[in-house]
Amino acid sequence: MFDWDDLRYFVGVADAGSTLKAAARLGANQTTVARRIAALERALGHQLFERGRAGYRLTEVGQRLLAHARPVAAAASAFAAEAAAARRALSGTVRLTVNEIYSEMMLTPLLAGFKAAHPQVRLELDHAHETRDLGRGEADIALRVATRIEGDALIARRIGEDRWTFYCSAAYAAANGKPRDIDALADHPLVGGGGPGVWDIYGRWLAHHAPGLEPVTLYDSSTGLLAAVRAGLGLAALPCLAVADDPALEPCFASGPVRRALWIVTHERTRQSPHIGAAMTYFGDALVRRAARLGLR
Amino acid sequence: MFDWDDLRYFVGVADAGSTLKAAARLGANQTTVARRIAALERALGHQLFERGRAGYRLTEVGQRLLAHARPVAAAASAFAAEAAAARRALSGTVRLTVNEIYSEMMLTPLLAGFKAAHPQVRLELDHAHETRDLGRGEADIALRVATRIEGDALIARRIGEDRWTFYCSAAYAAANGKPRDIDALADHPLVGGGGPGVWDIYGRWLAHHAPGLEPVTLYDSSTGLLAAVRAGLGLAALPCLAVADDPALEPCFASGPVRRALWIVTHERTRQSPHIGAAMTYFGDALVRRAARLGLR
DNA sequence: GGCCGGGGCTGCAAAAATGCAGGACAGGTC
DNA sequence: GACCTGTCCTGCATTTTTGCAGCCCCGGCC
Structure with missing residues (x-):
């Protein structure tokens, strides 16, 4: 053998x-x-x-x-x-998978509060580009963008609509003005990339609605993309849910009608675990409140 | 890892x-x-x-x-x-799986002829009790009893009906007479067993139609069962297709209406191999002729 | 034409896995 | 109570596997 x-x-x-x-x-x-x-x-x-x-x-x-x-x-x-x-379940660890562009602005501010509310739970953030299979136990909780969540035994809670808007830095807007619509976009430098999950959406939209436009720079990570926009390098389409309350960024115009929403998802089997249930409730509640505050229900 | x-x-x-x-x-x-x-x-x-x-x-x-x-x-x-x-395909080997009770009388006489007709093909006979999965390549050709063959990509050719009849040896019949029906069965010793595939059918039939009757001996192989009947130890239900032309055995009465048939089966994928195709044709033709000769179409 | 980098193969010493023999222990059996 | 039997664990010598350091080959590049 x-x-x-x-x-x-x-x-x-x-x-x-x-x-x-x-x-x-x-x-x-x-x-x-x-x-x-x-x-x-x-x-x-x-x-x-x-x-x-x-x-x-x-x-x-x-x-x-x-x-x-x-x-x-x-x-x-x-x-x-x-x-x-099984190891996570026994050690009280919760693994949360999320695209990093949503993580930095939406999740990071919540971590301290979660730690204080549930000191015995260890949280692992997973920013992998691949989609994790919750059914297989590759992660316990996922933040996902979709029109609706499909899957055998997945439990999904809707956070809010996933609207995307072109943003630039406040300094850039003061110096160069802001485009009011797609046609004005050609007069401004675009920053592209952001890694899979961001560029999938953003890049495809560009190719479809503004076929001639080429980004001046492509970043392979969304932190890089965000940093570039904040530094005034140019414009980029970004998810409002993640960046609408960033004081350094100014919205220009929406990139189109919204079909998708952001969901927080877990698996039926793992939800029974008290750690995972606690994290679902804590982050779910906080994110839903955030979406309501930003007017993105 | x-x-x-x-x-x-x-x-x-x-x-x-x-x-x-x-x-x-x-x-x-x-x-x-x-x-x-x-x-x-x-x-x-x-x-x-x-x-x-x-x-x-x-x-x-x-x-x-x-x-x-x-x-x-x-x-x-x-x-x-x-x-x-794959190894078999490359070496020109054909693996044929069949319950041994069908093998001895039906296949063994054909082997010499097959060898003469296809000297380059090596034949492996597999008498395992488990059902081999042709789709998985556990065998190339199977002789199976079923009402019909189900499976994704199986190619099945019908050999003939699988009628079962109680048999005893000629010497036994001369000495003790033969039972004419089920009710007379109680006056004769029964030989049971034959391994899975035989006892499954035979034993279940006994339990259902003649609940009180207990075999005097149980064999775990069908060669043992056959040898016992031939030696005059008693009666056993046997498949006519396999033993109807055995001069040492005499039929008593049929054990019931026939629903099942014997099939020769292969997998679509492996049939393309010339060796396997040759074996399918040779054994299929010979067995269909045999069934016709015995009046078991 | 020399050089470099990706790729594969071989020899040798270190590390790890394996099998054997022996020991312990619990639960039956005579 | 002595004696098997089935089971696990440990120590040691042997065998196998692994990693490292070279070495070779070929194709592209300056």
């Missing part, structure tokens, strides 16, 4: 294209990766990869077997996520 | 109940099994088992995680089956 752990290397090398890159990603040594692959090939009786100077390329058999190795990898990572979730 | 291979030991110990039994089943040393479990617990940060004098008992967390470990094990064994199927 082959070593199940070798499937990790199999998938890793197939995805990375070389044992060197795979080793870096898997946190192992190139030699080890090459040897695990060789061992797996010996055990299975198949050559999985074609060795070339350019790297490891899947053989036909390898390709076919890879399709069956992926489910193993998926199941193994689901197992790991479940173990992590 | 934990070692995926340790999940094999996790599931093994959970099922076996002790590291010693698990080690025997997994073909490893008890010490190794215990140490792999300890390593997994360390990596996951959870105690999976309660150690006691009587063996390893799952903790609550262990139970919960076991439910997520099983899918990994299932995916891994599907991967192994796929690799084995």
Whole structure:
């Protein structure tokens, strides 16, 4: 019987294209990766990869077997996520996943209050770009933008509408004035990027409504994007819920009708845990109040 | 990250109940099994088992995680089956799974002819009691009893009806006479068993139609059951398709109306392979002819 | 044409996993 | 009460795996 752990290397090398890159990603040594692959090939009786100077390329058999190795990898990572979730549940930790652009302005000010109200709960903020699977236990609570939340056993509470508006810094507005509509946008420099989750929405809107316009700079993080706008580098479309009360920013004009809303979401199974329930209530209440204050119900 | 291979030991110990039994089943040393479990617990940060004098008992967390470990094990064994199927395809091997009671009389006489017609094909006969999953590549061709074949991409060819009749040996009939119907059955000794697949059908029929009757002997294999009937030990219900042309056996009376049929089945994906196609045609044709000869269309 | 970087392979020493033998212990059995 | 049997754990020698340090090869670039 082959070593199940070798499937990790199999998938890793197939995805990375070389044992060197795979080793870096898997946190192992190139030699080890090459040897695990060789061992797996010996055990299975198949050559999985074609060795070339350019790297490891899947053989036909390898390709076919890879399709069956992926489910193993998926199941193994689901197992790991479940173990992590159980560990959090036992240690009173709550993992909250949220795009960082919403995190800084909306969540950070609430953390001290939450800590004071629930001193025994440890909070982990997860700003990963990927969407976490709550059903799998990859996170306990998520802040999500969607028209509505779909999922087997997800419990979602609506925070408020997710309106986006073009913003510039107060200093920029004083020096250059503010555009009043899309057509005036061409006379102002645009700052783009913000990472997936922001640029997905913002960039797609730009491409659709103002096809000629190119941002002068692209940031890969939303903190960078925000900092650039605050520093007066130019304009960017930003979610009102997150930045409407930032005194350094001034709204120009709304970027269109609102279809989406921001939701706070958890999983039915994990909501029973008192820590997670407490966090849902605390952050849910506070965020709903915030949305009402900003007129974004 | 934990070692995926340790999940094999996790599931093994959970099922076996002790590291010693698990080690025997997994073909490893008890010490190794215990140490792999300890390593997994360390990596996951959870105690999976309660150690006691009587063996390893799952903790609550262990139970919960076991439910997520099983899918990994299932995916891994599907991967192994796929690799084995690919190996067979490349080496020109065909694996045919069939209950042994059908195998001896129906298939064995055909093997020499098949070998002569297709000398390059290696044939593996699999008499396992479990049903093989053709979709997973656990076998290439199956002989199955069913009212109809259901499955995603299975190709099934009907051989003939699966009628069952009570048989005894010619010598037994000469000495004791033959029962003409169910009611006369009580005056004759019954031989039971035959392993799963035979006793499932035969035993359930007995329990339903002749509740008081107990077999004098139970065999766990169908070769044993057949040999006992041939030796004149008593009567047994047997599939006509398999034994109707056995000169040593005499039919008594049919055990009921026929709902099921015997099918030869393969998977769409594997049928493309010339070896498997050749075997399907050869055995399918020969078995259909046999069924027609015995009047069991 | 020399140089550099990505990639793979080999030899060797260190580290880890494995199997074996032995020991302990609880629960039956004669 | 002596004696199995099934179970787990520990210590030690052996085997296997791993990581590191070189070394080779090839293609692109200055």
